[in-house]
Amino acid sequence: MSNVHLRKLCITRGSNEIIRDLDLQIEPGEFLVLLGPSGCGKSTLLHSIAGLIDLSGGAIEIGGRDMSHADPSERGIGMVFQSYALYPTMTVEKNMSFGLKIAGTPKAEVARRVRKTAEMLQLDALLERKPSQLSGGQRQRVAIGRALVREAGVYLFDEPLSNLDAKLRAELRRELKMLHQTLGSTMVYVTHDQAEAMTLATRIVVMQAGRIQQIGTPAEVYDLPANRFVAGFLGSPSMNFVEGSIDAQGCFSAGAITLSLAGGKAAAAVTLAARPEHIHVDDNGPLHATVTLVEPMGNHQVVWLDCSGQALSCIVHDARPLASGQAVRFAIDAARVSLFDPKNGQRL
Ligand SMILES: Nc1ncnc2c1ncn2[C@@H]1O[C@H](COP(=O)(O)OP(=O)(O)O)[C@@H](O)[C@H]1O
Ligand SMILES: [Mg+2]
Numbered sequence: 001m002s003n004v005h006l007r008k009l010c011i012t013r014g015s016n017e018i019i020r021d022l023d024l025q026i027e028p029g030e031f032l033v034l035l036g037p038s039g040c041g042k043s044t045l046l047h048s049i050a051g052l053i054d055l056s057g058g059a060i061e062i063g064g065r066d067m068s069h070a071d072p073s074e075r076g077i078g079m080v081f082q083s084y085a086l087y088p089t090m091t092v093e094k095n096m097s098f099g100l101k102i103a104g105t106p107k108a109e110v111a112r113r114v115r116k117t118a119e120m121l122q123l124d125a126l127l128e129r130k131p132s133q134l135s136g137g138q139r140q141r142v143a144i145g146r147a148l149v150r151e152a153g154v155y156l157f158d159e160p161l162s163n164l165d166a167k168l169r170a171e172l173r174r175e176l177k178m179l180h181q182t183l184g185s186t187m188v189y190v191t192h193d194q195a196e197a198m199t200l201a202t203r204i205v206v207m208q209a210g211r212i213q214q215i216g217t218p219a220e221v222y223d224l225p226a227n228r229f230v231a232g233f234l235g236s237p238s239m240n241f242v243e244g245s246i247d248a249q250g251c252f253s254a255g256a257i258t259l260s261l262a263g264g265k266a267a268a269a270v271t272l273a274a275r276p277e278h279i280h281v282d283d284n285g286p287l288h289a290t291v292t293l294v295e296p297m298g299n300h301q302v303v304w305l306d307c308s309g310q311a312l313s314c315i316v317h318d319a320r321p322l323a324s325g326q327a328v329r330f331a332i333d334a335a336r337v338s339l340f341d342p343k344n345g346q347r348l
Contacts, residue, residue: 019041026188035207042158049156050075084143095142156189157187213230227340242310259332270341278333
């Protein structure tokens with residue numbers, strides 16, 4: 001397993017500067033997830049690590065060696081693309097072994113690696129099939145296998161599960177996590193899916209418009225978002241944002257919503273953010289609202305409230321009957337809220 005260090009990376013495509021002055025240190029054995037909305041530069045960044053896109057500035061070090069301008073084949077990486085990119089006329093076995101054969105790997109070694117990888121990915125029974133005879137999940141397993149047989153220092157994944165249906169996606173996600181636990185390899189994984197990022201990552205890099213917004217463990221970026229963008233991007237339903245002020249006693253207020261914040265500093269304008277799971281519908285709660293919508297989710301309900309014009313989503317963990325129009329009382333867990341500067345969106 002290798003480290004990957006990106007220093008002052010700049011990438012320009014056409015006249016667009018996609019990435020500017022990006023620094024990132026990926027440690028050996030990490031499962032690092034690049035998370036961000038479509039178009040924010042995730043694939044560009046990943047492809048530059050793979051050597052498929054030229055740098056306009058900065059440096060890439062892989063496994064302790066400067067690889068800024070090295071040929072993709074010299075970088076010691078294995079890559080899995082979103083569109084499986086399998087050779088349609090070749091069998092599964094050929095798809096997996098082709099790259100190794102081209103690289104001049106001895107026949108016996110190729111056979112050993114294909115056998116071992118096929119076993120790991122439960123492809124042993126499918127080695128003689130062509131891609132057209134496989135399901136979507138099996139095809140993506142072959143694409144993963146083709147990267148793994150390289151026994152590379154770093155594996156790069158570009159949204160490898162986004163072509164699969166929800167159930168299969170969750171299944172393969174677990175397989176990938178098991179695979180990382182087994183191999184302990186360095187993995188860099190691109191996704192716009194926050195559930196994938198949260199479940200797979202040892203660290204998440206949240207990106208927006210070519211810039212890193214926050215780097216941290218899943219718990220860090222979820223519980224302590226560095227800015228309003230990160231707060232809004234992670235979590236479903238999204239965090240509730242309430243614009244208000246904090247008085248000299250540390251009490252937040254916004255219309256009918258008041259909340260005493262321990263250590264809250266006075267502010268004329270502040271954005272309070274509360275996760276739906278930290279808003280509790282509770283007969284003894286100090287705040288009043290009307291239910292506007294109930295979304296039953298099986299093991300919980302997402303309940304939308306209207307508190308004097310402020311919409312709030314909250315999670316109710318039991319199946320208690322709640323209906324639109326119903327008056328309820330609720331409480332916000334003051335210890336779990338985040339505060340942001342409404343001007344620049346930064347965490348306060
Ligand atoms: N070949 C290209 N030429 C010019 N701009 C490109 C090219 N490829 C991608 N881009 C632009 O770069 C930005 C980042 O793209 P990309 O890295 O694919 O984003 P992501 O993978 O996060 O969805 C987008 O605004 C996209 O339009
Ligand atoms: Mg992409």
